[in-house]
Amino acid sequence: MDIFEKVHSFTAARDAMAAGLYPYFIVLDGHEGAEVRHRGRDLVMCGSNNYLGLTTDxxxxxxxxxxxxxxxxxxxxxxxxxxxxxxxxxxxxxxxxxxxxxxxxxxxxxxxxxxxxxxxxxxxxxxxxxxxxxxxxxxxxxxxxxxxxxxxxxxxxxxxxxxxxxxxxxxxxxxxxxxxxxxxxxxxxxxxxxxxxxxxxxxxxxxxxxxxxxxxxxxxxxxxxxxxxxxxxxxxxxxxxxxxxxxxxxxxxxxxxxxxxxxxxxxxxxxxxxxxxxxxxxxxxxxxxEPWRVDHVHENATYVRDGLRRMGVDVGASSTPILPVPTKDLLDTFGVWKSLLGKGVYVNPVVPPAASYRLRMSFMATHTVDHLDRVLSAFESEFASRPAAVLQA
Ligand SMILES: Cc1ncc(COP(=O)(O)O)c(C=O)c1O
Incomplete structure (x- = not known):
């Protein structure tokens, strides 16, 4: 048996690329912490673990x-x-x-x-x-x-x-x-x-x-x-x-x-x-x-968590800066991810076996209220265009 056989039968990633829905190894051409630049556009970064916002300090x-x-x-x-x-x-x-x-x-x-x-x-x-x-x-x-x-x-x-x-x-x-x-x-x-x-x-x-x-x-x-x-x-x-x-x-x-x-x-x-x-x-x-940074990251996550809950979005049991939003299946996860990216918000799409289908967001001490409002309004328009309440668990 050729040990490389699996290489040729692995098609899932290429299929997603062909459908324009491949969400991994996204190339960033600028990284300012709370904002990143992708294909000439500034995005609010909600997929990083830079909780205290210190990578650009x-x-x-x-x-x-x-x-x-x-x-x-x-x-x-x-x-x-x-x-x-x-x-x-x-x-x-x-x-x-x-x-x-x-x-x-x-x-x-x-x-x-x-x-x-x-x-x-x-x-x-x-x-x-x-x-x-x-x-x-x-x-x-x-x-x-x-x-x-x-x-x-x-x-x-x-x-x-x-x-x-x-x-x-x-x-x-x-x-x-x-x-x-x-x-x-x-x-x-x-x-x-x-x-x-x-x-x-x-x-x-x-x-x-x-x-x-x-x-x-x-x-x-x-x-x-x-x-x-x-x-x-x-x-x-x-x-x-x-x-x-x-x-x-x-x-x-x-x-x-x-x-x-x-x-x-x-x-x-x-x-x-x-x-x-x-x-x-x-x-x-x-x-x-600067212990205020710790308070600030929680305040920011709470702001988004409360906003999403008001929209009826299920954000699970999180009490930390990590916010998971459940999705239905692979296509839904990649589809919502792409739509949010188009609206200027960078989130992480997660699929099994890493965890069940979801978008994973994490917040930083250095996100501003303007960043957080941009995230909420992207979700609001995403949610509004999904009457089947895809984002609700
Ligand atoms: C819970 C946990 N442990 C360990 C690691 C590994 O850390 P590192 O990125 O430094 O290899 C991670 C990173 O994703 C993590 O989330």
């Missing part, structure tokens, strides 16, 4: 430029051998301090942070238990670990309890959940999940990619629940609130020390670039100095 850009001047464009190697800068370690110290933890370990992406944490800690004979809606990186990490993988119903502590009861008594048990779910925008039931883990001697990793910079005063999901330092290990990404690319594992010094020497995605991959590291550090400092 002059302080963050200046720090990134200065790091290139000082250290060049790349470390050209792993932190383990030749790619470790004082900048990486400063970011680790400040991040750990911000999250109220002993230590942190910086990886080149959040995806790699999850790979390193899960597959560094779990292995054959262990069980990794994952929320069914957890991010793909947690699922890939569990598969890579060689441990037995079990999933439990989304944010259902009782389902987790049943799965933990079914684990062999002598197996190491690692539970992985997201703090804020990237497709629904709901916040995990951390207190209940933690107590189920404690009942069964399981350790919990909380992927707070969408909680850092967004919940509590930016300190994330643990703080939101007043549970600082209660989760065994946090993973975060810098590609959202911290306006960069990279990620980290944050927790007790002993665990971080162990991962420093066992996380293959850290050891066998080049370190975060100087520019990215400096940008994340500068963004973290801005977040500490």
């Amino acid at each position: 002059p302080r963050v850009k200046a720090a990134s430029r200065a790091a290139i001047d000082e250290f060049g464009t790349s470390c050209t190697g792993s932190r383990f051998l030749n790619g470790n800068l004082e900048l990486h370690e400063t970011l680790e110290r400040e991040l750990a301090e911000f999250c109220g933890r002993q230590d942190a370990l910086v990886f080149s992406t959040g995806y790699q942070a999850n790979l390193g944490a899960v597959s560094g800690l779990a292995g054959r004979g262990d069980v990794v238990l994952i929320d069914r809606a957890a991010h793909a990186s947690a699922i890939d990490a569990a598969a890579l670990s060689g441990a037995k993988v079990r999933t439990f119903r989304h944010d259902d502590p009782e389902s987790l309890r049943r799965q933990l009861r079914a684990c062999p008594p002598d197996a190491g048990k690692l539970v992985v959940v997201d703090g804020v779910y990237s497709m629904e925008g709901d916040i995990c039931s951390l207190p209940d999940l933690l107590s189920v883990c404690h009942e069964h001697g399981a350790r919990l990793i909380l992927d707070d990619a969408h909680g850092l910079g967004v919940l509590a005063d930016g300190r994330g999901t643990e703080s939101h629940f007043g549970l600082a330092d209660r989760v065994d290990l946090l993973t975060v990404t810098f590609s959202k609130s911290l306006a960069s690319v990279g990620g980290a594992v944050i927790g007790d010094a002993d665990v971080i020390h162990y991962l420093r020497h066992h996380a293959r995605s850290l050891i066998f991959s080049a370190s975060m670039s100087p520019a990215n590291t400096a940008a994340a550090l500068a963004a973290l400092r801005v977040l500490k100095e």
Whole structure:
């Protein structure tokens, strides 16, 4: 059997292109954060995770430029051998301090942070238990670990309890959940999940990619629940609130020390670039100095959420800057996406297996009321032209 056979039988994307409905890999010719330029038109960006609006902040850009001047464009190697800068370690110290933890370990992406944490800690004979809606990186990490993988119903502590009861008594048990779910925008039931883990001697990793910079005063999901330092290990990404690319594992010094020497995605991959590291550090400092940004992103999301609800649009259980709007099927998802793009609003079309059909929007601290009104009026005209209430669940 030719392993490339699947390449020739994969036609779905070309069919969508031929129909003029292909919504991925959209080329942007300008990016100002809250607005982007596509084919000469300015669009309101509602598909980015730039929650605090810091990707174009002059302080963050200046720090990134200065790091290139000082250290060049790349470390050209792993932190383990030749790619470790004082900048990486400063970011680790400040991040750990911000999250109220002993230590942190910086990886080149959040995806790699999850790979390193899960597959560094779990292995054959262990069980990794994952929320069914957890991010793909947690699922890939569990598969890579060689441990037995079990999933439990989304944010259902009782389902987790049943799965933990079914684990062999002598197996190491690692539970992985997201703090804020990237497709629904709901916040995990951390207190209940933690107590189920404690009942069964399981350790919990909380992927707070969408909680850092967004919940509590930016300190994330643990703080939101007043549970600082209660989760065994946090993973975060810098590609959202911290306006960069990279990620980290944050927790007790002993665990971080162990991962420093066992996380293959850290050891066998080049370190975060100087520019990215400096940008994340500068963004973290801005977040500490300007907590109003956290309030602002919620106010903006609430403005749109309330406006959409008034129109009868179902925006699910989200209480964060992530707003999902359900759609019917593939054609409907791509069709509404294209129509909104034509009306000047950039959203993300999501189809299975990523999640059920929907448009995913996320808001920023730097969206203005004018941006938000443009989004609402695009939905209003979209909704008005759909008497069958396609956008209602
Ligand atoms: C919940 C979650 N975890 C991890 C990641 C991976 O982060 P990164 O983009 O830094 O690889 C993402 C990014 O989409 C995410 O949403």
